[in-house]
Structure formats: structure tokens, C-alpha cells
Amino acid sequence: VSERTELLDGTSIPKVGLGSLRLGPDETDATVKAALRSGYRLIDTASVYGNEAAIGRAVRESGIDRDEVFLTTKVWNGDHGYQPTIDAFEASRARLGVDRVDLYLIHWPVAPVERMLESWSALIELRKRGDVRAIGVSNFMVKHLRAVVENFDEVPVVNQIECHPLFQQPELEAYQREHGIVTQAWAPLGKGRVLEHPTVAALSAKHGVGAAQVVLNWHLARGRIVIPKSTNAERIAQNIDLDFEMPEADLAAVDAMNEDLRLGSHPDAPPTNALPEQ
Ligand code: A2P
Numbered sequence: 391v392s393e394r395t396e397l398l399d400g401t402s403i404p405k406v407g408l409g410s411l412r413l414g415p416d417e418t419d420a421t422v423k424a425a426l427r428s429g430y431r432l433i434d435t436a437s438v439y440g441n442e443a444a445i446g447r448a449v450r451e452s453g454i455d456r457d458e459v460f461l462t463t464k465v466w467n468g469d470h471g472y473q474p475t476i477d478a479f480e481a482s483r484a485r486l487g488v489d490r491v492d493l494y495l496i497h498w499p500v501a502p503v504e505r506m507l508e509s510w511s512a513l514i515e516l517r518k519r520g521d522v523r524a525i526g527v528s529n530f531m532v533k534h535l536r537a538v539v540e541n542f543d544e545v546p547v548v549n550q551i552e553c554h555p556l557f558q559q560p561e562l563e564a565y566q567r568e569h570g571i572v573t574q575a576w577a578p579l580g581k582g583r584v585l586e587h588p589t590v591a592a593l594s595a596k597h598g599v600g601a602a603q604v605v606l607n608w609h610l611a612r613g614r615i616v617i618p619k620s621t622n623a624e625r626i627a628q629n630i631d632l633d634f635e636m637p638e639a640d641l642a643a644v645d646a647m648n649e650d651l652r653l654g655s656h657p658d659a660p661p662t663n664a665l666p667e668q
Contacts, residue, residue, distance in 0.1 A: 391405055391406055391610070391630060391631075391632045391633060392404070392429055392431070393405050395572060395615055397524055397547040397548065397572055398545070398547045398570045398571070398572075399524055399547050401492075401493075401523050401524040401547065403432065403460060403492075403493065403524070403548070403572070403615060404430070404431045404432040404460055404615070405610055405615045405616070406430065406432070406606070406610075406615070406616055406617075406618070406629065406630045406632070407430060407431075407432025407433060407434050407460070407462070407615070407616070407617040408421070408422065408425040408430050408432065408433050408434065408617065408618075408619070408626070409434050409576060409577075409617035409618060409619035410422070410433060410434060410435045410439055410441055410445060410619070411436075411439055411576075411619060412439075412619075413439070413441050413444075413619075413621070414441075415440075415441070415444060417621050418441045418444035418445060418448065419444055419447070419448045419451075421620075421621050421626070422444075422445055422448035422449065422452075423448050423451070423452055424623040424626050424627075425626050425630075426448075426449070426452045426454055426459070427452075428623075428626055428627040428630055429630055430626075430630055431454075431458055431459055431460055432459075432460040432461075432462065432617070433445055433449065433459065433460075433461055433462070434462045434550075434576075434617045435461070435462065435463050435464075435486075436463055436464035436466065436495075436497055437463060437464065437465065437466045437469075437478060437481065437482050437485075438464075438466045438467075438497065442463060442482055442485040442486050443485045443486070443487070445461070445486065446461075446485065446486035446487040446488060447487070449461070450487065456488065460492040460493065461486060461488060461491055461492050461493075462491070462492060462493040462494075462495065462550075463482045463486065463491055463493075463494060463495075464494070464495040464496070464497035464528060465478045465479065465482075465494070465495070465496055465497055465509060465513075466478065466497055467497060467498050467500050467660050467661070467662065469509075470496075470500050470505045470506060470508070470509045471505050471508050471509060471512075472508040472509070472511060472512045473512075474509075475508070475509040475512035475513065476512050476515070476516070479491070479494060479512075479516055479521070479522070482494075483521065489521075490520065490521055490522065490523060491521065491522050491523070492522075492523045492524065493522070493523065493524045493525070493526060493547075493548065494513055494516060494517075494522040494524075494525055494526075495525075495526045495527055495528045495546075495548070495550060496509055496510065496513070496526075496527045496528060496530075497528050497529070498528065498529045498655075498657060498660035498661070499527070499529060499530050499531070499534040499657050499660070500660055503534075503537050506534070506537070507537065507538065507541055507542075510527075510538055510541075510542060511542070513525040514542070514544050517544075524547050524548070525544075525546065525547065526546040526547050526548035526549060526550065526571075526574075527546040527548070527549050527550070528549065528550040528551065528576075529550070529551060529552070529655075529657045529660070530546070530549050530551070530657065531562060531657050531658075532561065532562055532565045534657065535549065535565060535566070535569070535571065536565075539569060545569055545570075545571065546571055547570075547571065547572060548571065548572050548573075548574050548615075549562075549566055549571050549572075549573060549574070550574040550575075550576055550617075551573060551574070551575065551576065552575075552576055552577050552652060552653065552654045553573060553575035553576070553577075553578065553609070553614065554575065554577055554578055554579060554580035554583075554584055554605070554653075555580065555584045555587070555589075555590070555605060555608070555644050555645075555647035555648065556580050556583070556584055556647060556648065556649045556651040556653075557580070557648070557649070557650060557651050557652050557653065558645070558648040558650075560648070567613075572613075572614075572615060573613070573614040573615070574614065574615045574616070574617060575609055575614050575615070575616045575617070576617055576654075577619075577653060577654060578605065578606060578609050578614075578616040578617065578618050579602055579605055579606075579618055580605075580653060581653055583653065584601075584605055584647070585601040585602060585605070586601070587647060589643050589644060589646070589647055590604050590605060590644070590647075592643075593636065593640055593643065593644070596640070597634055597636060597640075599634060600628050602618065602625065602628060602629055603628060603629070603631065603632055603634075604636070604644070605644070606618060606629055606632055607632045607634065607636060608636065608641055608644040610632060611636065611641050612641070612645075
């Protein structure tokens with residue numbers, strides 16, 4: 391699918407992108423280029439991933455117009471506050487080697503809330519300057535979103551959260567829907583753990599598609615956008631080949647897989663190590 395979703399601010403974002411957590415220096419180049427060749431037009435990174443420079447270079451070397459590729463990056467937990475966030479952004483922009491970042495996110499909600507709100511005001515400033523096209527958050531729970539909504543006119547257009555059949559966060563999604571905040575699912579395949587689930591296996595056989603395609607198609611049908619990770623060219627291609635329709639009963643069967651099973655870090659205990667547990 392090369393379709394895009396319109397965000398609250400009028401920006402349009404590709405529905406499928408490549409997640410790049412743990413893509414090391416030697417695999418980033420080939421993986422990003424494979425994704426671009428397969429039709430991906432969104433690459434998701436973060437300052438903490440350590441691969442922004444390699445991603446920026448791979449995009450330039452692909453020969454695809456910069457304007458056609460949507461780049462997301464994120465401010466890390468140690469860089470909260472107004473000026474630290476501006477400085478962290480400038481460093482990310484320089485590493486990516488771009489004039490403008492398409493989507494800039496607060497990577498994790500951090501305490502105290504006042505500092506996080508200062509970071510949000512820095513993101514608004516970056517958006518107003520035109521250095522960033524759209525601004526959002528990641529790993530926010532309802533209480534964190536509420537703090538932003540109550541203190542600012544400008545709300546995040548995206549919340550990038552852990553979301554997969556085993557961990558669906560229905561209350562959070564309901565709140566987001568109410569405010570027009572799009573859910574971007576990280577670990578949309580539950581880090582690969584949902585692929586052998588009997589429900590997914592049955593739907594995969596029924597529709598003649600791979601297990602990952604069933605799960606990603608379900609996310610899109612439920613109005614989310616996704617950033618699956620893979621370093622394998624065939625699986626990368628499979629994960630954006632989602633033009634088939636599943637009837638409501640099949641989608642509901644995937645809904646019924648929810649176990650409220652979080653696989654990554656809890657937002658109230660954001661990772662402090664170099665790499666987030668995503
Ligand atoms: P690999 O890199 O070997 O393809 P998530 O995006 O939920 O974090 O899941 C990522 C995991 O799922 C990785 O281990 C990845 O392994 C695996 N994966 C990604 N796409 C597919 C696919 N189409 N089929 C099977 N496994 C996949």
C-alpha cells in the first residue's frame with residue numbers, strides 16, 4: 391500500500407513505514423534501501439537508535455526525491471526541557487543531513503510533567519519555524535496526553551505506541567480518536583510473537599497471505615498506521631503488500647486476541663539505558 395493518512399494538521403503520512411530500532415551501522419544502509427525499493431516512503435528513527443546519519447545517507451543515495459520520503463525522529467529522555475529539545479533537534483537534523491524533519495516526536499513521557507510540557511512547547515516552536523512538518527509524541531498514556539491537551543491549543547497529531555494483537559490499549563485509542571490523534575503502532579507484529587498465534591495462522595491460510603500481512607492489514611483496517619521492522623528484503627516487501635480485504639468477522643477475531651500483554655517498557659518507567667526496550 392502506498393496510501394497515506396491525513397493528520398490533524400493537514401500533513402499526510404504514509405500508512406506503512408520502516409521501523410529502525412536496533413538497525414546497526416552495517417545493516418542500516420541495505421535495509422533502508424531495500425525498503426525504499428519496495429515502495430516504503432516512511433523511515434522511522436530516533437536519536438537514541440544511533441543510525442540517523444546512516445539513514446539520511448541511504449535516503450540520499452537511493453536517488454528518490456527528498457520530498458517523497460517521510461522521515462521521523464525523536465527527542466531522547468535526557469534532552470527534555472525547552473532549549474535541550476531545540477538543541478537535540480538540531481543535532482538530529484544535522485545527522486540526518488536534511489533541512490526539515492517530517493515528524494518529530496517526544497520519545498517517552500518523562501517526569502516531571504512540567505519539563506515534558508516545555509519540550510512540547512519547543513516542538514511547537516520548531517513546527518512554526520518550518521523546521522519540522524508535524525509534531526507528535528510516543529509512548530504517551532491518557533494522563534500524559536491529557537496534560538498536553540489541557541495546556542496547549544496544539545495537540546500531538548500522532549502517538550506512536552506499542553500496539554499489536556496481544557496489546558491493543560483500547561481506552562488509549564478511544565481517547566486518541568476523540569482528539570483526532572492517529573495511532574502509529576510500534577512492534578505492530580508483537581516483535582514477531584503474534585505470527586504463530588492460531589487465529590493469525592488460520593486467517594493467513596484463509597486469505598493466502600503471510601501471517602505478518604494479516605496482522606498489518608488488521609492494523610490498517612482499524613485506522614492505525616504501522617512501522618514494522620525487518621532486515622530481510624523479502625519480508626520487508628511483504629510487509630507493505632497489504633492490498634487485500636478481510637471481512638469484519640476476521641478483523642474481530644484479531645481484536646479478540648488482546649491479552650493486555652505489554653512487551654516493551656512501561657511509560658511510567660521509561661528506559662534509561664542507551665536503547666529503549668521496544
Ligand atoms: P526479521 O528481521 O528476521 O524479518 P515488530 O515490528 O513487531 O517489532 O516485529 C519485528 C520482528 O518480526 C523481527 O524479529 C522480524 O524478523 C519479524 N518479522 C518482520 N516481518 C516479518 C514477516 N513478514 N514475516 C515473519 N517475520 C517477520
